[in-house]
Every structure is written in structure tokens, then in C-alpha cells.
Amino acid sequence: MIDWLLEPFQHPFNQRAVIAALLIGLTNGYASAFVVLRKSALKVGSLSHALLPGIALAILVAGLHDWSVFLGSLFAALLIGLGSLAVSRGSRLDQDSALAILYTAAFSGGIILLRRLGVAQAMEAWLFGNIMGLHNSDLWTNFWISFAALGILTALHRPLLMTLFDSEVATSLGVPVRALNYLLLAVLIMVLISSLQAVGCMLALGLLVTPAATIYLLTDSTNALFWGGSLLGGFASAIAVLAGWWLNIEQGPAIVLMLGLLFLIAFLFGPKYGLLRRFTVGRKSC
């Protein structure tokens, strides 16, 4: 039994996977609080899909490297994010519709292109992640992205919080609301990219929404939302990677599924805002 539990720690690729899951989960969990408070999950989801055509283009232009994938996906997400803004400003279409058109078109192009490039990595790895295939250099890339993202978000915590709570009052007090919104979006894209190899661009969104959404159902404290989301994201992801090994299921989906199950538990049994609680309180007051 003990041997079976400890087995995953004997393989270097497994150790790397657990460390990566912790790192990515922590960063995504922290950043997810911003996504939830900003109510922009859909937008971030669109941008996560926009990463794929960026990767395809980067491989086409510069070949497959860490940095080309990073830069390509960053470029594509920014291009589609800003492009949707330009389309909505320049026409009568709203930004969500513009974003949907752009990212689905780009995503389709990305799939067609990737299939024809003949890269060794399977399409599935880009879509759903391959956390077992991480190298040490990938870990370092993840570490630096996490470090930068967490650094920026914590350094700007006060103005960001004000902007999210009421952007008008923040503006009236001299907070550069618009610039902060763009910066936040850029950081969220960076965080998405950091989880790309682990869970792929289809599932990255789950990691960047669910942790804080779960804590959102449990707490009224802003700090608890950020740090709780962070801890939940980190540990749930690490445990999911191990569970994936023990139960022989794919690690990327295991992470997102684990987070989803934890959310379900909070949704049903949350002591304050859970469905069960609401149900019993509602009956009492009748």
C-alpha cells in the first residue's frame, strides 16, 4: 500500500509533474480570483482558445521551442483580444460577439495548420495537456511566469481591488483604471500560457476560474478568496496528478475534474451559501 502510494515519487517525470501542478495551480488559483470578481470567465475562455493558432504560427515561423511557443501564443491572444475591441468599436457588434467570431476562426485555422506541420507532439497534447512530458526547462519557464504574475498581481493588489469593486470611485481617486484592466488581461494571458503544457488550451480555463469560484461560495473575505483560491488550486492540482497516476487516468483532465468536484461540494454543502443550507433556511422561514 505504502509502496503504491509512494511509487509516483520515484520517477523524475512524476516529481516534475507534481511540482508543476503545485506551481501552476497556485498561480492560476490566485489569478482566478480576479477572473471571478471581474466576471470575465467567458472572455478569458475565448483567449485561451486563441493560444492554439499562436502556437501553430510560432512553430511554422520559428520552429518548436519554449520561447517560440510562449511568444506565439502571447501574440495571438493579444491580437485577438485587441482585435475584438477594434471590431466592436468600429462596428455595431458587441465585443463578446466579435471575440467569438475571431477566436473560433483563429482556432480553426490553428487546428488545420498544426495537423499539417508534422510536429512530433500530438494535437491532443496542445488541446488537453501533457504534464508528464515536462522538462526541467519547462519547470523553470513556469516558475518565472508564476513569479512575474504573482509579483505584479500582489504589488498592484490595492488599485486592482478598487478597480474591480467600483471602477468609478477608483477613477475618481486617480487610479488608472483602463491601464490596469489591460495589464490584468495581459497577466491573465501569461497565466493561461503557463498552464498550457499541463492542461492544454481547452482545459486551461477551468484552472483559471474554478479555484476562486469555489472559495467564492465559502467566504466573504477578499483575502481568503485570493489565498484560498491559490492554496486550493495548488494542492488540488498536485493531488490530482498523483491520483491520475494511482488510478491510471490522464493528469490534465484529472486536475480540472478534481477542481470541478470540489466546486460541486462547495456548491451543495457550503456552510453559508450552499444549496443545502439555502434549502433548509428557506424551509425554516416559511
Added chain:
Amino acid sequence: MTSPTHASCAHCSHHHELRVENLQVCYRHVVALHDVSFATSCGACVALIGPNGAGKSTLLKAVAGLLPVASGRILWRDTKIAKWCREIAYLPQRENVDWHFPITVRGVVRMGRYPQTGWWRPFSTADASAIDRAIEWMGLSDLADRQISHLSGGQQQRVFLARALAQEAHVLLLDEPFAGLDRNTKSALASILRQLTEEGRLVIASHHDMDTVRDIYDEVLLLHRTSVAFGPVADVFTDAHLETTFGSKPSNAKEVA
């Protein structure tokens, strides 16, 4: 009610004036306000009165620095008001606040100190005591750790006043503060506003309920896309003035202007 004496501020020995001169504000190409002029000073409680769409919220937002000024000037202490954003507190309409934001009463009031602390400096004991004082003053001590959706309408209004107090704001701009409050809460809020002005703050609030204007305010600005009349309640809040403000249709008013 006491007449507007414009006594000098109690908490600093100066006497500050807010002047709006020929203000014009546009949304894209639509002129929302034009030729708005008035001057008031600390120690006054000013009502903004006008029909829907008259530009009451627009004027408050322009003074708060939320909207670009197309032409004209807004001066506070004889300089551009944008320099004084720390002294100005804007209180949004209740319906524009995300009440389910995971934040407690104390958390909201703490935000009032961000202009003083900046983005990084930790809270000092002076900050902490300003926060405690503001919470206590607004009678929220027992509710300080409550999430803001678990409050009554009057309490919610007081949370935002407490934030303005923690900020040590000199000018309070309130958008429909009395909307949706019951009678008792309204009179409680009115006496709070009275107290705040008597200590030397300038309170400007948009207001809908004509029956309570005389009880709450010192001065009235009648607004209909432009300033129709401004002055002490007794002089300006008259049937004749109200008719010119409310009587004519907005489309006419545009052309007359």
C-alpha cells in the same frame, strides 16, 4: 433648517469654494450638459434637482472627475479640481454597486485610506484609527465584519459615507442617496448629512423627493441640461422656478438653448 451661513470649515481654518463655470459635458456627440455655472462652498448641503435625464448624475460625475469636461471649468480652492481628487468622494448609486463582492464593511471603509497609503505602504495606526472612527461614527461598529449584501439600505448608504469619512474627503458627491430608503432611514440619513455639513464639508446630492428638499438642504441647483437656477432653498425652490425646470419638454429645452 439653518440658513446657509457658509461658516468656515470646522476641521481646518480655511474656507473653500467650489466653482463651476460654463461647464459643458458631452457623451460622444450628444451634449449632456451645457453652460452650467454655480458657486458654493464648504458648509453647504446642496440639492441637485431636475427631471430624469436632466444631467444630475452627469454633473456629479463631472465634478468627481469621471467624465471629460468638453469646455468650461470646475475649480476647487481656485485650482482645477482634478488636483484634489483625494478631497473629493463620489458615492455611486446603490444599484451600481456589486453587493455580492466578497468584502466586509471594514474592507470597504479601508479602501477610503488607499489615497493616503498609496499602493504599497502598510496601514499606520493613524490609518487604523481613521477607519475605526469612521465606522463608529456611522454607527456600523457592530456590523464591521459583515459582508455588505447583508445590510439594510440605510446601512449600505452609511458604509459608503464611512469610506468617504475615512478618506477625509471634503466634498461629498452623492447620487440619489435617499432612493429606496424608508421614512425613518431617510430622516436618519438627513441628520447625518446635516452633521457632516455643519462640520464644514460640502455635500452635493441629486434628489428626487420634492417634499423633503426644504428639510434637508441649504441650497438648490435646478438642472435641466443647463443650470436653471441656483441659490438658497427659500429663494430658488419656488413654484415658478420648478415649472421652468420641469414644465418644458426636454426636446424644447434643447432648442431653446
